[in-house]
Amino acid sequence: MKLRENNPLGELGSAIGIGLLAGLAGTAAITLSQMIEMKITKREPSEAPIKVATETTGIKPANAAEKEKVSQEIHWAYGTVWGIARGLIGLTGLKGIPANIAHFGAIWGTSMIMLPAFKAAPPVTEEDPKSIAIDGFHHAVYALAAGIVFDTIASGSKNQKRLDKLIGKLQLKGLIK
Template sequence: MQNEKHTAEEAASVATRVAGAIGKGLVAGLIGTAAMTIAQMVEMQLTGRGASNTPYKAAKKVFGVKAKDKESKKTISNLMHVAYGATWGVPRALMAEFGVDGASGTMAHFGAVWGTELTVMPSLHVMKPVTEWKPKAISEDMLFHSIYAVATGLAADALVRWSNEDDED
């Protein structure tokens, strides 16, 4: 009986930690997305580059969403960008919650996020494979995803650390 009680308490503790990490991850992902978006907006102002419609193309392909006009495409792209970034914060916070934090957590997270973009988007036929990109485009995309991963990682690590400090009180 004692072992069963102990096991149930451990399971409840893990479930609570996972649930908390999901919330922290969504917040961290939003912070990372905001940082990435600001960097992209600055770059677009400096270079005159327009916003990407790849998020819209992915939403259309995956969810069957169809925009009525350019403004709707822009709105859908922005919503997909934010939802995607917020969602990717969850695994980063889960890593932090269970001990993979700091630079190692951020590097693993960056690899997962950028690697997914570079494999999934071309497989959906909404983006060219990275092998067909110009070096400048690769470096810019890597930079933006690095900004996202670092900001998300710092936020996730801080949120988990603060939460765990509160639990100790």
Template structure:
């Protein structure tokens, strides 16, 4: 597709072009992505805490349990497990911000918004479910209630939306 056809179809995306990208620009995108991932994780965490107050659901230690199984460690106390769960949650979300930056560096074949956010939501949600399933920390999806699926997917939609928005804003400000 020619550039002028692409502009007509997707609008002016000159901020998103990656032709002949300098390594410093890739590094800046990655840093913006990591920062955006932390911002998205903060938004997701706030949403989860609000949801837990409404539903009465306790905090999950599944991230800590999965991490322990992956790297072969054990927590000795509930407090250690809760702390490790928070650290795993924040590290995982921040790292996915780097993944969001890589989506931007993918070139001209990437979808426009809102499809980027929906794709990123699907990626982050399915990766989290697969990680928890592969470590034995979540039941098969067919055993989840519809409510649990919607809540979990909704938290990931918040994460993806805020991460993507923060990434685009940070990149504009820092260019």
């Protein structure tokens, strides 16, 4: 007896949609984390998003206000889209801490390669340990927030959880396949 049909495209669409919501939440979390850290350390906002945009698209904001606006737009779009990766990780069956670690590794690893390639940041081998730790912390905040939101939404409603639990028990007893 089959209670549900597998629908790979539906599962992919759900993973992408939930991933985008998770990415948005992760971006909000990393933004807050960075704002707090910048107040404490007196660090200026990063110009990495605008440097990459200028290098890849030729966009050159006319003034400081435009520069900040474009930088924020890129930051939010980039972070939100990275949620798709979390959705794809979820399709593998990974969830919780293992999925968050994989997502963190993908995001932070990509930034360590991409930003120096676009001359938006020095290679990690030329960074001071404090800067590396702060950057790693912010990316961990993103991955954790995105992971919690993804897993919470993907787990479904209370009724779905009860049904899944019941199906599991019935399968263990050999009553259904």
